[in-house]
Amino acid sequence: MSDSESPPLLIVEDDLGLQKQIKWSLDRFESVTAADRESALLAFRRHRPAVVTMDLGLPPDPDGTAEGFRLLGQMLELDADVKVIVLTGQNDRANALRAVGMGAYDFFAKPFEPELLALTIDRAYRLFELQSENRRLQAQQPTGTLAGLITRDPEMLRICRVIERVASSDATVMLLGESGTGKEVLAQGLHQASKRSGKFVAINCAAIPEALLESELFGYEKGAFTGAAKTTVGKIETAHGGTLMLDEIGDLPHPLQAKLLRFLQERKIERIGGRQEIPVDVRVVCATHQNLQELIKQQRFREDLYYRLAEIVVNIPSLRDRQGDALLLAQAFMRRFALEQRRNLAFADEAMTAIERHTWPGNVRELLNSIKRAAIMADGARVGVEDLGLAAKSDDEASDCAAEPVLDLRQAREAAERQVVLAALARSAGNMARTAEMLGVSRPTLYDLVSRLGIRHNLVIE
Numbered sequence: 394m395s396d397s398e399s400p401p402l403l404i405v406e407d408d409l410g411l412q413k414q415i416k417w418s419l420d421r422f423e424s425v426t427a428a429d430r431e432s433a434l435l436a437f438r439r440h441r442p443a444v445v446t447m448d449l450g451l452p453p454d455p456d457g458t459a460e461g462f463r464l465l466g467q468m469l470e471l472d473a474d475v476k477v478i479v480l481t482g483q484n485d486r487a488n489a490l491r492a493v494g495m496g497a498y499d500f501f502a503k504p505f506e507p508e509l510l511a512l513t514i515d516r517a518y519r520l521f522e523l524q525s526e527n528r529r530l531q532a533q534q535p536t537g538t539l540a541g542l543i544t545r546d547p548e549m550l551r552i553c554r555v556i557e558r559v560a561s562s563d564a565t566v567m568l569l570g571e572s573g574t575g576k577e578v579l580a581q582g583l584h585q586a587s588k589r590s591g592k593f594v595a596i597n598c599a600a601i602p603e604a605l606l607e608s609e610l611f612g613y614e615k616g617a618f619t620g621a622a623k624t625t626v627g628k629i630e631t632a633h634g635g636t637l638m639l640d641e642i643g644d645l646p647h648p649l650q651a652k653l654l655r656f657l658q659e660r661k662i663e664r665i666g667g668r669q670e671i672p673v674d675v676r677v678v679c680a681t682h683q684n685l686q687e688l689i690k691q692q693r694f695r696e697d698l699y700y701r702l703a704e705i706v707v708n709i710p711s712l713r714d715r716q717g718d719a720l721l722l723a724q725a726f727m728r729r730f731a732l733e734q735r736r737n738l739a740f741a742d743e744a745m746t747a748i749e750r751h752t753w754p755g756n757v758r759e760l761l762n763s764i765k766r767a768a769i770m771a772d773g774a775r776v777g778v779e780d781l782g783l784a785a786k787s788d789d790e791a792s793d794c795a796a797e798p799v800l801d802l803r804q805a806r807e808a809a810e811r812q813v814v815l816a817a818l819a820r821s822a823g824n825m826a827r828t829a830e831m832l833g834v835s836r837p838t839l840y841d842l843v844s845r846l847g848i849r850h851n852l853v854i855e
Contacts, residue, residue: 399423399443399518400440400441400442400443400444400521401422401423401424401425401440401442401443402419402422402423402424402425402442402443402444402445402446402514403424403425403426403427403433403436403437403440403442403444403445403446403447404416404419404424404425404426404427404445404446404447405426405427405428405433405445405446405447405448405451405464406426406428406446406447406448406480407428407429407448407450407451407452407455408448409428412426412428415446415480418507418510418511419507419510419511419514421511422511422514425440425442428451428452429451429452429460430451430452430460430461430463430464430467433447433451433464433468434464434467434468437468437471437472437475438471438801438803439803441472441803442475443475443476443517443518443521443522444475444476444477444478444498444514444517444518444521445468445475445476445477445478446477446478446479446480446510446514447461447464447465447477447478447479447480448461448479448480448481449461449462449465449479449481449485449488449489449492450482451464458485458488461479461492462488462491462492462495465477465479465492465495465496465497466495469495469496473496474521474524474525475521476498476499476517476518476520476521477492477496477497477498478497478498478499478500478501478510478513478514478517479492479493479497479499479500479501480500480501480503480505480510481500481501481502481503482502482503485502486502489502498517498520499513499517501513542575542578542579542582543718543721543722543725544715544718544721545716545717545718545721545815545818545819545848546710546715546716546717546718547716547847548710548714548715549709549710549715549718552579552707552709553579553582555705555707556579556582556583556586556707557586559583559705560583560586560587560588561586561587561588563676564704564705565657565676565677565678565679565701565702565703565704565705566580566583566677566678566679566704566705566706566707567642567678567679567680567681567702567703567704567705567706567707568580568678568679568680568681568707568709569680569681569682569706569707569708569709570680570682570708570709570710570711571682571709571711571756572682572755572756572758573712573755573756573757573758573759574709574710574711574712574756574757575709575756575757576640576680576709577595577638577640577680579707579709580593580595580636580638580678580680581593583636583676583678584635584636584676584678587636587676589634589635589636589676590634590635591632591633591634591635591636591674591675592631592632592634592635592636593632593635593636593638594628594631594632594635594636594637594638595637595638595640596609596610596628596637596638596639596640597640597641598639598640598641598642598643598644598645599640599641599644600641603646603649606645606646606649607649607652607665608625608627608665609627609628610627610628610629610649610653611627611629611652611662611663611664611665612624612625612626612627612629612630612662612664612665613625613627613664613665613666613667614664614665614666614667615666616666617664617665617666617667618665618666621665621666624664627662627664629656629662629673629675630662630671630673632673632675633673633674633675634674634675635675635676636675636676636677636678637675637676637677637678638678638679638680639653639677639678639679639680640679640680640681641680641681641682641683642679642680642681642685642702643681643682643683643685643688643694644681644683645694647693647695650694650695650698651695651698653698654695654697654698654701656673657677657698657701657702658701660672660673660674660675661673677702679702685699685703686699711753711756712753712756712757712760713752713753716811716812716815717812717815717816717818717819718819719748719749719751719753719760719819720745720748720749720816720819720820721818721819721823722757722760722761723740723745723748723760723764724740724819724822726760726761726764726765727739727740727764727767727768727776728822730764730765730768730769731768734768734769736768736774737774738768738771738774738775738776739774739775739776740775740776741775741776741777741778743777743778744767744776744777744778744780744781744783745819745820747778747781747783748760748781748783749816749819751783763781763782763783764781766780766781766782767780767781767782807846810842810846811846811848813832814828814832814839814842814843814846814848815848817831817832818848825839825840
C-alpha cells in the first residue's frame with residue numbers, strides 16, 4: 394500500500410519514542426503522526442486518512458481514556474468510513490471492545506507484533522478501497538427505486554438508499570415533506586423495490602368526504618346502506634399483496650383513525666355491514682405535509698396511531714434545498730412538453746437564472762406547471778423569463794438566505810465546486826462536453842471532478 398496517491402496512515406501516539414517505533418515498523422506505508430487529540434484532528438481534516446492507529450490514553454490525561462474516546466467519536470463523525478485500529482495496553486481490553494462498539498475497525502494489545510499490525514492495516518486499506526469503489530458503482534447505477542425520480546441532490550440520493558434498505562421489510566413508512574416534493578413518486582419507488590406481487594394503491598384522505606372515506610377504505614356489503622346495490626371491495630383489500638399509500642394522513646377523520654389503528658394491529662378488516670373478518674397482507678405507506686406532532690398536541694391525531702405509522706420516517710427536502718435539481722427538472726420537463734407539442738424549445742440564459750434563483754414554494758408541482766405554461770405560451774424557440782412568469786430574486790432576498798459560513802476550507806472548497814459543477818450540468822442538460830466547455834476545463838478533468846465529488850452525471854431518469 395505504498396502508492397503515494399493513496400490516503401496516508403495517521404499514527405496517534407503521545408509517547409514520542411513509541412510513535413517513532415511504530416512509524417519505523419510501518420515504513421512501507423506513507424504516514425503522518427500526531428501526539429494529542431487536537432493535532433490528530435488537524436491532521437485528520439488535512440490528510441483525510443483511510444486508516445488510523447491510535448492510543449486511547451492521550452494528553453492531558455494519558456492514564457485515562459476519555460480523550461481517546463472523544464477523538465475516536467470525532468473522527469468517525471467526520472468520516473464514518475475511516476478504519477481506526479486501537480493500540481491499547483494489555484489491561485484495556487474492555488475499553489478496546491467499547492471502541493470497536495463505537496465503530497473502530499480493530500484493536501491490538503501492547504506490545505504488538507509489527508507484522509500482524511501491518512497485515513491488519515493492509516486489510517483495512519483494501520476494505521476502504523472496496524467500499525469506495527462500491528459507492529462509486531452504486532452512484533452510477535440507477536435502480537428501480539429511482540424510477541420516475543430526476544435528481545442529483547446528495548440528500549435525495551441518500552433518501553433513495555434508505556428506501557431501498559427498508560423496501561424488503563414490512564415496516565410502515567411515513568413520508569414527510571411540503572406539498573409537491575414527490576412523496577408519491579418515492580412511495581411508488583418503495584413499492585417497486587419491495588417486489589411485492591400486488592398493486593400500488595393510493596388514496597388521498599383529504600380529497601374524499603368523511604361520509605364516503607370509510608367505505609372507500611374498507612369497502613361495504615350489499616345492502617349495508619341505502620344505495621349499496623352490490624358488495625364493493627375497498628382500497629385496503631384492493632392493495633392485498635401490494636402497497637397502500639394513505640396520502641394526507643393528517644386529514645384522516647378521528648373516528649376512522651381508531652379503525653385504521655385496529656387494522657394495522659390485527660391486519661384484518663370488516664367491510665361496512667359485514668360480520669366476517671378478512672385478513673389483508675398489505676404494505677402501508679403514509680404521507681403528509683402537516684406537523685403530526687402538533688396535531689397530536691391539539692388532539693386531532695391519535696398518538697398511538699402515529700407511532701404505529703412512523704416505524705420508518707423519511708423527511709423529503711423542499712426543491713429550494715436540493716442542489717441543482719430545479720434546473721435539472723426544468724430541462725427534463727421542457728424536453729417532455731416540447732416533444733408532446735412537436736416544438737423545438739430551449740431556455741434562454743435569463744430564464745435558467747430565474748429558475749435557479751426562484752424559491753419554488755410549490756416545489757416540483759409548481760415547477761412542472763410553470764414549465765408546461767411556458768412551453769405553451771412561448772412565441773419562439775427560446776423560452777424567456779416572461780414565459781415562465783418568474784422574477785429573479787433581489788439581492789436583498791439573496792443575502793437573507795445566506796447560510797452560516799463553513800470554517801473547514803476543504804469542505805467549503807468541495808461545496809463550492811459541487812455547486813458550480815451541478816449548475817453547469819443542469820444548464821447543459823447533462824452534456825459532459827458542453828459542461829467542460831462552460832467550466833473551462835478538459836473533459837478528463839471534468840470526469841475526475843464528477844468522480845471525486847460523487848456527482849451522478851449520467852442519471853436522468855424520467
